[in-house]
Amino acid sequence: MVSPTLPTHHRALQLQSIGHFQVANLPTPKAGHGSAVVKIEAAGILSYHREIYDGTRNYSFPTPIVGGYSAIGRIANLGPDATLLKIGQLVYVDCVIHARDDSEYIFLSAIHDSAREGSRKLMRDVWRDGTFAEYARMPLENCIPLNEARLCGGLGFSVEDLMYMGYLMVPFGGLRDIRLEPGETIVIGPATGGYGGAAVQVAIAMGARVIAIGRNEEKLAKVREHVLAGSPNASIETAVITGDEAADTATLRAFGTIDAILDLTPPSASKSTHLRSAMGALRRNGRVSMMGFVDNPMVPWEFVARNHSLKGKLMYERDDIVQFVKLLESGLFPKGERFVQTRKFQLEDWTAAFDVAAKHTGIGKHVVFTF
Ligand SMILES: NC(=O)c1ccc[n+]([C@@H]2O[C@H](COP(=O)([O-])OP(=O)(O)OC[C@H]3O[C@@H](n4cnc5c(N)ncnc54)[C@H](OP(=O)(O)O)[C@@H]3O)[C@@H](O)[C@H]2O)c1
Missing domain, CATH: 3.90.180.10 (Medium-chain alcohol dehydrogenases, catalytic domain)
Known part of the structure; x- marks a missing residue:
């Protein structure tokens, strides 16, 4: 032309x-x-x-x-x-x-x-x-x-x-960085925000089983509803974080093996214990992508004792964008308002x-x- x-x-x-x-x-x-x-x-x-x-x-x-x-x-x-x-x-x-x-x-x-x-x-x-x-x-x-x-x-x-895509690309960068595999179980939290919600959509499209966590039960139900409206066979569960670290860990352990975590905590939630609870439930050799910006991030002792890998990730790489476009083109995302x-x-x-x-x-x- x-x-x-x-x-x-x-x-x-x-x-x-x-x-x-x-x-x-x-x-x-x-x-x-x-x-x-x-x-x-x-x-x-x-x-x-x-x-x-x-x-x-x-x-x-x-x-x-x-x-x-x-x-x-x-x-x-x-x-x-x-x-x-x-x-x-x-x-x-x-x-x-x-x-x-x-x-x-x-x-x-x-x-x-x-x-x-x-x-x-x-x-x-x-x-x-x-x-x-x-x-x-x-x-x-x-x-x-x-x-x-x-x-x-x-x-x-x-x-x-x-x-x-501008939203979806960000968690895709983190999920690819920790090599999320189809069929794996990932905890995403908090899942009720802009990037957290996008992360749930991307992980489902990548074939993972998602446990969406957050402090608000009603909003978590909407996240689940949105996913199931577009992908009725998606594997998505939710868990409310109460702030009682040990109890929240026990809640997450009840879901069975957890392979990975994607964290998108905002600075305003720096004191929230949800990441510690999720890491307490993460399997041996499990992976964590930290994408949220928190003050003084703290990890629990399981980090060392269970060989956890913790990776920070800013945005994504160019190769991630090319790969994400292929994922979109493959038709794995729902269309329209879903x-x-x-x-x-x-x-x-x-x-x-x-x-x-x-x-x-x-x-x-x-x-x-x-x-
Ligand atoms: N690494 C990167 O490249 C990258 C790129 C973009 C964004 N980010 C980071 O991602 C994070 C999320 O951004 P966003 O735009 O998605 O934020 P957002 O839309 O404002 O969502 C914030 C989330 O945090 C939850 N939250 C807020 N205060 C909380 C508290 N005290 N305890 C527990 N949960 C709390 C909210 O839950 P409710 O719904 O219950 O209020 C909501 O799920 C930020 O740290 C941002 O800087 C990183």
Whole structure:
């Protein structure tokens, strides 16, 4: 396909300074060596996007900046060194940007510069603007081809629903990192949040038996209900965490052999004992992926005595994205509202979009900007 002529200017949601957004008319970026310009069709919004840009979370990034996260769009312009990507092709645009000459430097596009010299430089000088825009320039390797005929044609996913990948990819990175196998039993907790719920969906699609844990019985029942509505034969059970560490361990031991744990504890739950209880019930040589950010994580003595492996994981690797797209294309996820309930907003409605994103969270829920 011939490269379409890019408009001279495009609309973008630009943060002028902390707390001050406006929809601006900015010059449209052009691709150079190592980059692609993507015409964005759906851009994911995080439940805490407002807190990032109003300074509540004190994240480090330069301003002015076009906001964003991961997105899905069509390749509109390509650097001369592109080999696989084609103009017009539907791609997943990943927000995790890696320095090409030093694997130490990683940052999240338009979210956090990782507060290290190399990633700060890359975000400030090279890859500053994010995907809350009609056009975004991204590294070639961050554009992952999607089989549109299969995903949107045969399987019937809408582009907006596919953007739920932004949530699903995160636990997939952790689950793959601890080599979750089909048929294994995994405890996921807390399972009632955005990433926890996504983790349950992914582990089920990977063929695992899931024990979803959390403090709220009603919300856990909804997690189970959502999974069974889309996958009636899924193996999913739930367990309420009471805060009595020994009693919660006994509850989890009653489920039989537990092979692995995926932890997504938020900082606000740093004092919760659910991970300790789960590790108390984990089998010998069991594996744990810690993806939550807690203050002073503590592990129980079983960690040593039962040869547990504990791995931290930030996001996922590029290879995980490629593999996840194959999983989606294989048809193992349900479709429609049984997959995700998507709320859509235009850039101009960013205030409402951030408000709704903060509330419309949990299993099978997400919010996007569409263009
Ligand atoms: N490693 C990575 O790459 C990566 C990427 C993204 C996110 N994360 C991390 O993943 C974690 C979860 O993020 P999220 O956006 O999914 O959070 P979220 O939607 O706010 O969910 C929070 C979860 O924690 C539970 N919770 C809150 N306070 C609790 C307490 N005091 N005791 C027990 N449970 C409590 C909530 O239960 P209720 O439903 O009962 O309130 C809910 O299940 C965060 O630490 C985040 O930083 C890591």
